[in-house]
Amino acid sequence: MKLLLVAVNAKYIHSNLAVYCLRAYAGKHGFADQVSLAEYTINHSEEDILREIYKEKADVIAFSCYIWNIEIILRLINELKKVQPEAKLWLGGPEVSYDSERRLKLTPGLEGIMIGEGEQTFLELVQHYTLGEPALKKIKGIAYRDNNLIRITEERELLALSDVPFPYVDIKNFKNRIIYYESSRGCPFSCSYCLSSVEKRIRFRDLSLVKQELLFLLEQQVPQVKFVDRTFNCNKEHAMAIWQFIKENDNGITNFHFEISADLLTDDELSFLATLRIAQVQFEIGVQSTNPDTVAAIRRRMDLKLLRKNVDRIRVARNIHQHLDLIAGLPNEDYKTFEQSFHDVYEMKPDQLQLGFLKVLRGSPMEAESKDFGIVYRDNPPYEVLYTRQLSYEELLKLKGICEMVEVYYNSGQFTNAIGYLEHYYPTPMKLYEELAGYYESKHMDMQAHSRIRRYELLLDFFQEKVLRFEAGSDHEPDPRSDRETDRESNFFQDYASDHSKPEKLKLFEEILLMDLFLREDMKSRPPFAMDRIQKNHKNLYDEYRREQILVHIETFQYDIEASVKNGEVMMRESTVIFNYSERDPITKSATLIRR
Numbered sequence: 001m002k003l004l005l006v007a008v009n010a011k012y013i014h015s016n017l018a019v020y021c022l023r024a025y026a027g028k029h030g031f032a033d034q035v036s037l038a039e040y041t042i043n044h045s046e047e048d049i050l051r052e053i054y055k056e057k058a059d060v061i062a063f064s065c066y067i068w069n070i071e072i073i074l075r076l077i078n079e080l081k082k083v084q085p086e087a088k089l090w091l092g093g094p095e096v097s098y099d100s101e102r103r104l105k106l107t108p109g110l111e112g113i114m115i116g117e118g119e120q121t122f123l124e125l126v127q128h129y130t131l132g133e134p135a136l137k138k139i140k141g142i143a144y145r146d147n148n149l150i151r152i153t154e155e156r157e158l159l160a161l162s163d164v165p166f167p168y169v170d171i172k173n174f175k176n177r178i179i180y181y182e183s184s185r186g187c188p189f190s191c192s193y194c195l196s197s198v199e200k201r202i203r204f205r206d207l208s209l210v211k212q213e214l215l216f217l218l219e220q221q222v223p224q225v226k227f228v229d230r231t232f233n234c235n236k237e238h239a240m241a242i243w244q245f246i247k248e249n250d251n252g253i254t255n256f257h258f259e260i261s262a263d264l265l266t267d268d269e270l271s272f273l274a275t276l277r278i279a280q281v282q283f284e285i286g287v288q289s290t291n292p293d294t295v296a297a298i299r300r301r302m303d304l305k306l307l308r309k310n311v312d313r314i315r316v317a318r319n320i321h322q323h324l325d326l327i328a329g330l331p332n333e334d335y336k337t338f339e340q341s342f343h344d345v346y347e348m349k350p351d352q353l354q355l356g357f358l359k360v361l362r363g364s365p366m367e368a369e370s371k372d373f374g375i376v377y378r379d380n381p382p383y384e385v386l387y388t389r390q391l392s393y394e395e396l397l398k399l400k401g402i403c404e405m406v407e408v409y410y411n412s413g414q415f416t417n418a419i420g421y422l423e424h425y426y427p428t429p430m431k432l433y434e435e436l437a438g439y440y441e442s443k444h445m446d447m448q449a450h451s452r453i454r455r456y457e458l459l460l461d462f463f464q465e466k467v468l469r470f471e472a473g474s475d476h477e478p479d480p481r482s483d484r485e486t487d488r489e490s491n492f493f494q495d496y497a498s499d500h501s502k503p504e505k506l507k508l509f510e511e512i513l514l515m516d517l518f519l520r521e522d523m524k525s526r527p528p529f530a531m532d533r534i535q536k537n538h539k540n541l542y543d544e545y546r547r548e549q550i551l552v553h554i555e556t557f558q559y560d561i562e563a564s565v566k567n568g569e570v571m572m573r574e575s576t577v578i579f580n581y582s583e584r585d586p587i588t589k590s591a592t593l594i595r596r
């Protein structure tokens with residue numbers, strides 16, 4: 001008897017912790033030889049996945065289901081049933097746990113569904129298929145087909161987390177992949193859009209086990225360990241013990257990712273965190289909205305003032321990468337209040353700002369409440385919001401465009417100075433990204449992949465079209481709040497073309513882009529927009545660095561980029577800047593700068 005656990009991940013670097021835990025748990029109870037595991041990604045062709053699964057010749061095949069893979073899995077089930085009709089096909093995971101009866105009715109090829117936490121349930125299924133007992137009706141936490149009936153068994157009680165064995169004994173299979181690690185299961189909070197709020201009980205893995213397992217991962221020098229704990233720091237003692245342990249056993253390589261509530265951090269935790277190696281740790285911090293009516297409607301517990309203060313303190317320490325999340329489409333949030341949320345989070349200067357869209361997950365409290373809030377969402381996974389009572393589809397599409405621009409021009413970290421400078425021209429940061437998105441759309445540049453250099457060129461073109469062109473037709477500062485359309489008709493380009501002289505602001509902006517470009521990349525040649533730059537001969541300086549085997553680029557700038565970006569004005573100051581690529585900032589990945 002062979003049982004196969006199948007995961008279909010979103011990306012190659014991901015791994016599916018759930019199936020590894022299920023296999024390890026079955027192995028601990030003597031069924032290691034009967035259970036195998038296969039991982040694919042959503043980018044594999046379904047034909048290839050079908051073929052590979054078929055070649056395994058498993059008697060029982062169980063799939064791990066999430067919103068990103070459920071549709072592929074359902075299609076695979078359909079085809080597998082044709083080529084391997086005798087195989088027993090099972091599903092498990094959050095995407096099928098909350099509507100198992102409906103799913104079984106809709107999918108005739110399915111034998112059953114594991115509901116909720118899977119380790120013990122899967123073990124009993126393995127026993128059922130290999131030993132003939134227990135009978136399916138005796139296995140808690142499943143829905144299964146019994147002739148023409150669908151039966152749902154008693155609810156499965158939760159496991160002590162320390163009973164689940166460490167799943168990464170064979171670490172060589174995880175080369176170049178993220179290691180997911182679980183030191184706690186469940187979340188004590190009640191955010192209505194989140195499935196973790198359904199199960200209030202939180203369980204912690206024994207700290208001695210956690211330390212032993214982390215030590216193993218540190219010894220293996222894995223590049224990244226991502227804790228999947230829903231709110232890692234909800235128990236201070238547990239969190240501090242782990243942070244202290246990774247500091248004491250730092251290998252100088254492994255990075256640890258934690259999802260935390262920043263407002264729960266205490267003074268001593270913050271002081272301690274500031275002592276960690278640069279880039280040893282990164283935080284994902286959910287803000288979701290700063291609108292009090294929205295926060296109340298989703299039953300989220302958050303002290304915004306404290307969160308802001310703590311995020312700021314972490315940022316000032318410059319050793320931890322912070323990633324802040326916002327969700328669009330939540331109840332009571334209209335375009336204007338979302339803009340305020342965006343502004344509030346942007347002001348916290350996160351290293352990345354993740355703009356997500358509400359997904360009304362099956363089984364979440366939000367699913368039951370969505371009608372009352374006037375939330376309309378897609379019928380199919382990922383069940384993303386289409387519009388709400390306060391936010392139209394049109395506005396949501398605008399936010400999608402903004403999200404794309406934030407990804408490209410903010411989260412990439414490749415345009416820090418250019419964006420910092422452009423922000424001076426807009427009343428709020430979101431207006432800048434909104435206009436950028438509108439520009440991309442008007443040029444049919446959205447929904448296309450662009451090279452990095454092309455992104456710089458497009459930003460330069462945007463600057464000319466949306467900022468300079470406006471200014472040329474106006475004797476006051478540009479303000480996107482006013483109607484620019486008439487100003488765009490100005491004769492700026494004719495004037496500009498006739499005297500062949502570039503306006504100072506354009507020359508400055510080109511230098512700003514060049515600064516951003518060289519900060520990230522040791523370009524072999526200058527980009528097209530900087531081809532005509534007259535450069536001093538830096539041969540002696542280059543020789544100096546070459547002798548030291550330090551990789552540098554040397555560039556003479558006419559403008560004081562830092563001051564211009566800070567003040568939004570044209571500040572002249574000739575300086576020679578040395579970009580040192582042998583010493584990059586571990587957080588931003590930018591070259592360090594030496595000015596002469």
Ligand code: SF4
Binds near residue numbers: 194
């Ligand atoms: S969103 Fe985060 S804090 Fe809220 S219930 Fe889910 S896991 Fe817990």
